[in-house]
Amino acid sequence: xxxxxxxxxxxxxxxxxxxxxxxxxxxxxxxxxxxxxxxxxxxxxxxxxxxxxxxxxxxxxxxxxxxxxxxxxxxxxxxxxxxxxxxxxxxxxxxxxxxxxxxxxxxxxxxxxxxxxxxxxxxxxxxxxxxxxxxxxxxxxxxxxxxxxxxxxxxxxxxxxxxxxxxxxxxxxxxxxxxxxxxxxxxxxxxxxxxxxxxxxxxxxxx
Amino acid sequence: xxxxxxxxxxxxxxxxxxxxxxxxxxxxxxxxxxxxxxxxxxxxxxxxxxxxxxxxxxxxxxxxxxxxxxxxxxxxxxxxxxxxxxxxxxxxxxxxxxxxxxxxxxxxxxxxxxxxxxxxxxxxxxxxxxxxxxxxxxxxxxxxxxxxxxxxxxxxxxxxxxxxxxxxxxxxxxxxxxxxxxxxxxxxxxxxxxxxxxxxxxxxxxx
DNA sequence: ACATATTTAAAACATGCGTTTAATTTAAAC
DNA sequence: GTTTAAATTAAACGCATGTTTTAAATATGT
Numbered sequence: 409x410x411x412x413x414x415x416x417x418x419x420x421x422x423x424x425x426x427x428x429x430x431x432x433x434x435x436x437x438x439x440x441x442x443x444x445x446x447x448x449x450x451x452x453x454x455x456x457x458x459x460x461x462x463x464x465x466x467x468x469x470x471x472x473x474x475x476x477x478x479x480x481x482x483x484x485x486x487x488x489x490x491x492x493x494x495x496x497x498x499x500x501x502x503x504x505x506x507x508x509x510x511x512x513x514x515x516x517x518x519x520x521x522x523x524x525x526x527x528x529x530x531x532x533x534x535x536x537x538x539x540x541x542x543x544x545x546x547x548x549x550x551x552x553x554x555x556x557x558x559x560x561x562x563x564x565x566x567x568x569x570x571x572x573x574x575x576x577x578x579x580x581x582x583x584x585x586x587x588x589x590x591x592x593x594x595x596x597x598x599x600x601x602x603x604x605x606x607x608x609x610x611x612x613x614x615x
Numbered sequence: 616x617x618x619x620x621x622x623x624x625x626x627x628x629x630x631x632x633x634x635x636x637x638x639x640x641x642x643x644x645x646x647x648x649x650x651x652x653x654x655x656x657x658x659x660x661x662x663x664x665x666x667x668x669x670x671x672x673x674x675x676x677x678x679x680x681x682x683x684x685x686x687x688x689x690x691x692x693x694x695x696x697x698x699x700x701x702x703x704x705x706x707x708x709x710x711x712x713x714x715x716x717x718x719x720x721x722x723x724x725x726x727x728x729x730x731x732x733x734x735x736x737x738x739x740x741x742x743x744x745x746x747x748x749x750x751x752x753x754x755x756x757x758x759x760x761x762x763x764x765x766x767x768x769x770x771x772x773x774x775x776x777x778x779x780x781x782x783x784x785x786x787x788x789x790x791x792x793x794x795x796x797x798x799x800x801x802x803x804x805x806x807x808x809x810x811x812x813x814x815x816x817x818x819x820x821x822x
Numbered sequence: 823a824c825a826t827a828t829t830t831a832a833a834a835c836a837t838g839c840g841t842t843t844a845a846t847t848t849a850a851a852c
Numbered sequence: 853g854t855t856t857a858a859a860t861t862a863a864a865c866g867c868a869t870g871t872t873t874t875a876a877a878t879a880t881g882t
Contacts, residue, residue, distance in 0.1 A: 411859080429636070432839065443861055448841060450859090521783065557795035561807045564787055568779020569772040569815075576728065580771055588764035600768045604815040608776075611814020618829080639869065650831055655871060657829090 412450045414440040417506070420461045424512040427519040428458050462520065464505060465513045470536040472498035477542050486550045488606040491543070499598065511574065511594040518571030551610060566605045573597055619657045621647040624713070627668045631719040634726045635665050669727060671712060672720045677743040679705035684749050693757045695813040698750070703805065718781065718801045725778030758816060773812045780804055 409417075418440035422431040433454055437444045451457040476494035480486055502509030548559060573580070577594050584590045592600075616624075625647035629638040640661055644651045658664040683701035687693055709716030755766055780787070784801050791797045799807075 433841090434839080443859095444840095445842080445862085446860070454840065521779075555795075557791060557797045558807070560791060560795065561787070561804075562811050564783065565776040565780055565808060565811050568783070569776040572728070572775025572779055573772055576771065576775070580768070584764060584767060588762075588767065590764045597768075600765070601772060603818050604769050604772050607818020608811040608815030611810050611817075640871090641869080651870095652832085652872080653830065661870065 411440075411442050411446055414442055415447055415450065415457065416460055416464065419457055420464075420506065420512055420516070423458070423461060423519065424508075424515040458520075462516060465502060465509070465516065466536065468505065469498050469502060469513065470539045472501055474539045474542060477539070477546055480546055486546060488547065488550045488609045489602065491546045491550055492602050492606055495602075496598065500595070508594070511577065514571060514574035515577075518575040521567070521571055547609070553612075554609075562609050565608065569605060569608075570601060573601055618647075618649050618653050621649055622654055622657065622664065623667055623671065626664055627671075627713065627719055627723070630665070630668060630726065631715075631722045665727075669723060672709060672716070672723065673743065675712065676705050676709060676720065677746045679708055681746045681749060684746070684753055687753055693753060695754065695757045695816045696809065698753045698757055699809050699813055706805070707802070715801075718784070721778060721781035722784075725782040728774070728778055754816070760819075761816075769816050772815065776812060776815075777808060780808055 415436060419431070419436045422435055422439060425431075433447050434444060436457075437447060447454065447457055451460060473494060476497060477491075480490065480494065483490060499510045499513070502513050506512060544559065544563070547563070548554070548556070551559065554562070574594075574597070577597055580597075581592050581594065584592055622643060626638070626643045629642055629646060632638075640654050641651060643664075644654060654661065654664055658667060680701060683704055684698075687697065687701065690697060706717045706720070709720050713719060751766065751770070754770070755761070755763070758766065761769070781801075781804070784804055787804075788799050788801065791799055
């Protein structure tokens, strides 16, 4: 494994656990077993390293999601639930990148949004804007009673519930095990999440 | 106004805008017009200052929420919507603390949860555990079909959607204005949120 | 008024950060 | 085998952070 790969792998694990700003280059290079300066040599800066970690996931996830959404064409009636089920396969396929790929990806997304809100949003929209528009279009078809604006707001509520659930997943799983004798894998939180967000999206508008 | 109050006020505004870790004591004392060392003199540490800022809101919000929840006794049938509507008045009453009290409080909650997950949770549960249990009890009465565990998960999804919506509120409001010609006040995001979270909570369980 | 706490003030301290530099080692090309 | 480029290393730089120290100013109590 090259030095560059060692750095990206170590960075991903530490970023997903502690967030971007809370993780230092010294932690990363120490964990990777490489020299501190090699990050700036291979990536130029910490910011560029963050983008490299995110890009590795986004470049796999987004095309896979686009394919899933296109398969919805076969349905006559499209439900919110069907649209959100499109996220399952692309997410689980991220195990190719790393054993904890799906969980890491969602946690990274959460940190990225809460830490450098604007930056990642702009990057995601310019790089994968068509997939996002595709998703919006399908959700609009599943919920024609909702205005574009209402859909926009609810989509971000969904994003919030999702990333928060992942960022807090460790603590929540422990509490669930202690208080309810319920053993939940991180990858199965999405099973609990999808009914919730689909129900929220389909809910009748404000009153 | 005492030095201590100046510090808490400045800290609250800066914490709510940038988060706890991203805000330095030098920013706070500069904004408050007091000496740097006075933070450690009056509060002991930055961590203690953070707790003081949070405590000022929690000590008002939690008892008010408890009163609202108790008023649900008058209802025969309790809906999720009715339970969540109990949050409105206690939240809006936070304007007593500061003009942007409600928005600040929710943003602070969001940062607290994503930054020092465990700490605040433990503090909240030991300090205001009875209110939380009261809330859980009412939601269980509104949704007897959900197990305790399911309710637990969905409550945290709701928390995630709420805090994320507040942390990202500035960006979302701007986008909504640009893309949908929709003018939304920060305090009215909760009007869009409550139908969403009530719908998600009432949704039928996983399949 | 004086003596005693309490509060403010300026400066320095110790630490950790991202980044850069300069030298050395390793690999590739001819 | 020599030369040239690429990669690694150790050390230092400049800066920002939370905290502590020491001294001066202010308020408090008798």
